[in-house]
Amino acid sequence: MLYPMFMLVILTMVIMVLTARVRVGSVQTGKVPQSYYSLMQGHDIPDFVAKTTRNFNNLFEVPTLFYAGGAVYLALDQTGQLPVINAWIFVVARVIHSIIHLSYNNVVHRLTIFAIGNLSVLVMWLGIVNAAG
Secondary structure: OHHHHHHHHHHHHHHHHHHHHHHHHHHHOOOOOOOHHHHOOOOOOOHHHHHHHHHHHHOOOHHHHHHHHHHHHHHOOOOOHHHHHHHHHHHHHHHHHHHHHHOOOOHHHHHHHHHHHHHHHHHHHHHHHHHHO
16 A cells, blocks of 8 residues: 555655746746746736646645545555555556646546546545444
């Protein structure tokens, strides 16, 4: 369980660095005034600035349920393959979601992979509830 959790941390850090580079670049090129970033409002911003920001924010929404579930599995010393498989499904889904979101951004494709990832987290939590009795 620890390895999928660590890989999601790595994805989050990669998207964080990308987001920071995009934001700094947007200010350096004059496309976005620096003041925009104080409240994240009040100016039109390029699509890629919005997409990277939104993608980074997404990595702190449903993934909190994933991290919590993973921590519970670790605390309960659950070693079954199903939770680990579901954890990897979630991580792979988040990687694919980020790729879709930051590239061609087809909403149907993004929603489909998002749903697959969310279902894997639900299955993880159903396993926790089942193990708890």
